[in-house]
Each structure stands twice: as C-alpha cells, then as structure tokens.
Amino acid sequence: MTSGDALDQFRHIARERAFGRHVGSDRLIQAGLDALIAGVERPSLAMLAGLLRNEEPEAPELFDQVLEELGLLFQPPSDPRAAKWAMPYWMAGQIADGSIDPATGTHLIWADIAYDLGYPAELEPLVHCAHNLDGREENWGISLEELNDEAVTAAKQFLSKRSADQARDWSPYEGAVERCDCSSGRCPDWMRRIL
Numbered sequence: 078m079t080s081g082d083a084l085d086q087f088r089h090i091a092r093e094r095a096f097g098r099h100v101g102s103d104r105l106i107q108a109g110l111d112a113l114i115a116g117v118e119r120p121s122l123a124m125l126a127g128l129l130r131n132e133e134p135e136a137p138e139l140f141d142q143v144l145e146e147l148g149l150l151f152q153p154p155s156d157p158r159a160a161k162w163a164m165p166y167w168m169a170g171q172i173a174d175g176s177i178d179p180a181t182g183t184h185l186i187w188a189d190i191a192y193d194l195g196y197p198a199e200l201e202p203l204v205h206c207a208h209n210l211d212g213r214e215e216n217w218g219i220s221l222e223e224l225n226d227e228a229v230t231a232a233k234q235f236l237s238k239r240s241a242d243q244a245r246d247w248s249p250y251e252g253a254v255e256r257c258d259c260s261s262g263r264c265p266d267w268m269r270r271i272l
Contacts, residue, residue: 083112084147089176091144091151094137096164102128102136109143119146165190165200166239172203172232179228183207199238202231 078086086108094100109125125139144150153160165186172182187207191200206228213224 078111078115080112080115080117083108083115083117084149086111087144087147087149088151089171090140091149092167095151095153096167102133105136105140106133109140112143117147119143121146161194165194165203166236169203169232169235172229173236175229179206179225179232180210182232183210183228199235203228203235206231 090100090104090108106125106128109122109128113122113126121139121142125136125143128136128139141150153163168177168182168186168190171177172179183203183206186200187204191197191204194200196204206224210221210224210228213219213221
C-alpha cells in the first residue's frame with residue numbers, strides 16, 4: 078500500500094462514518110497501521126495504530142484526531158436535503174470508479190438510501206440494478222459481469238446528471254443546495270454576494 082492508498086482509505090472511512098455507517102474500531106486501527114507502514118507521519122497516527130484490543134474504545138476519537146492532522150475531516154452538508162443526497166452520490170462515485178463492488182454499492186443505495194429518500198426516480202436505475210444483481214439466477218441468460226457493467230453505467234449516468242444539474246441549478250457555496258431565481262428577487266443573501 079502506498080501513502081496515497083492509505084490516505085484514500087482514511088477518506089473513505091471518514092465518509093462512511095460521516096454518513097452514519099458503522100465502522101468498527103478494528104478497521105480504524107488497521108487503517109492507522111496501514112498508513113504508518115506506508116510512510117504517513119502524523120503525531121496521533123502511531124497512537125491509533127498501536128492500540129491494543131482493550132484500548133479499542135479510544136479508536137474513534139484518535140481516528141478523528143488523525144483525520145484533523147491530515148486535513149481530511151469530512152462533514153456532510155448541513156442542509157438536510159443536501160445531506161440526504163450526498164450519500165447516494167458518494168456511493169455512485171465508488172461504484173463508477175471501481176472502489177466498491179457494484180452489487181454491494183447498488184444494494185446499499187437500495188436498502189439504506191432510496192427508502193430514506195422516498196424512492197426517488199433519480200435512483201430508480203440503481204435500485205433496478207440492485208434487484209437484478211440480488212436476484213440473479215443462472216437461467217436468466219445474462220452474466221454477472223453484464224449486470225455489474227449495467228450497474229457501473231447506471232452509476233456514471235446518475236453522476237453525470239448531477240454534474241449537469243449543478244452546473245445549471247445548484248450552488249456549491251457554503252455547503253448549501255438551493256435553487257436560485259434571481260429575477261424574482263428571491264436569491265439567498267450569500268448568493269447575491271457572489272453573483
């Protein structure tokens with residue numbers, strides 16, 4: 078593992094935890110150990126990597142401290158709507174870049190995310206892929222590889238729609254996701270300052 082891989086692992090775990098997914102202390106400690114072996118140096122890293130089994134309850138706090146030292150702290154958007162949507166975009170990004178198995182990623186979107194968002198139409202292709210991958214039978218005449226490719230394509234399409242929406246309608250400023258209709262005078266104050 079390179080130091081870049083170790084930092085990517087820290088980023089990934091930070092997002093998992095920020096989105097409320099359980100990450101065991103053993104994984105946090107292992108991430109610290111991997112980073113230390115890869116040559117990453119931070120004051121709290123050795124303490125995290127060296128925790129013993131009876132010290133595991135200290136791992137989350139030390140992990141956060143290491144994230145802060147690395148400048149990798151992640152906070153989901155403060156806007157409730159944006160926060161709900163941040164997780165499927167993150168998960169779709171992982172499916173698209175191959176860092177998570179398409180079956181696992183689409184299943185998480187289906188089981189953990191789509192329900193909370195009221196099964197929006199935007200997630201329908203990914204949920205459909207999850208159903209196909211979860212219920213696939215040999216006699217369907219379609220290979221697992223084809224279904225995985227379909228899920229990757231659906232994830233990429235989902236992400237490309239977001240990019241187009243952001244370019245047209247969404248503001249990246251202050252972590253807010255608001256539509257702007259400046260002609261009506263209903264722009265948020267912060268948006269008027271930047272326009």
